[in-house]
Amino acid sequence: MSRAVCPGSFDPATSGHLDVIERTARLFDEVVVAVGNNMAKNTLFSPAERVDLLAEACSPWDNVTVALFDGLLVDFCTIHRIGAIVKGLRFVSDFDYELQMAQMNRELTGVDTIFMPTAPQWSYVSSTLIREIAGLGGDVAAFLPPRIAERIRSRVAEREGEKPP
Ligand code: PNS
Numbered sequence: 001m002s003r004a005v006c007p008g009s010f011d012p013a014t015s016g017h018l019d020v021i022e023r024t025a026r027l028f029d030e031v032v033v034a035v036g037n038n039m040a041k042n043t044l045f046s047p048a049e050r051v052d053l054l055a056e057a058c059s060p061w062d063n064v065t066v067a068l069f070d071g072l073l074v075d076f077c078t079i080h081r082i083g084a085i086v087k088g089l090r091f092v093s094d095f096d097y098e099l100q101m102a103q104m105n106r107e108l109t110g111v112d113t114i115f116m117p118t119a120p121q122w123s124y125v126s127s128t129l130i131r132e133i134a135g136l137g138g139d140v141a142a143f144l145p146p147r148i149a150e151r152i153r154s155r156v157a158e159r160e161g162e163k164p165p
Pocket of ligand 1: 007008009010036071072073074100101102104105
């Protein structure tokens with residue numbers, strides 16, 4: 001049984017992420033989407049919310065599950081008997097950093113990383129830009145699964161409502 005992980009912060013998951021997950025699900029028997037349980041501030045969604053949103057977005061694919069992970073990705077791979085890490089690459093600058101992590105992860109436990117070029121129509125989309133544009137009142141629906149776009153709209157409205165007048 002071949003098993004891969006698609007790891008990330010997914011704050012929020014974009015259509016680019018979903019495209020990589022779908023293509024990975026065609027190549028492996030099982031795919032675990034692993035949401036990093038990082039403690040970074042200024043996130044749009046909590047780790048649990050990100051898992052819920054991804055689980056809903058991935059529901060069309062029977063062989064995809066979503067989980068939170070803490071600590072080292074290689075340890076998550078060992079515990080879940082995952083043989084490959086799949087990462088989407090948008091541009092050359094992604095490659096520099098991802099190559100270093102891939103080589104380090106392989107050195108740590110022998111787990112391999114497979115790089116998947118992002119679909120060209122999503123190559124300029126990033127969660128960071130989505131957060132910035134949405135937070136400043138821009139429309140990001142074109143870059144996200146509909147349910148995630150809807151949740152962003154309500155989260156931004158909630159935060160606006162919390163600001164002092
Ligand atoms: O979506 P992101 O922010 O690019 O995801 C990065 C993530 C969570 C995949 C990466 O930071 C990660 O693997 N974190 C786990 C900690 C770890 O294993 N660090 C050592 C890397 S060599």
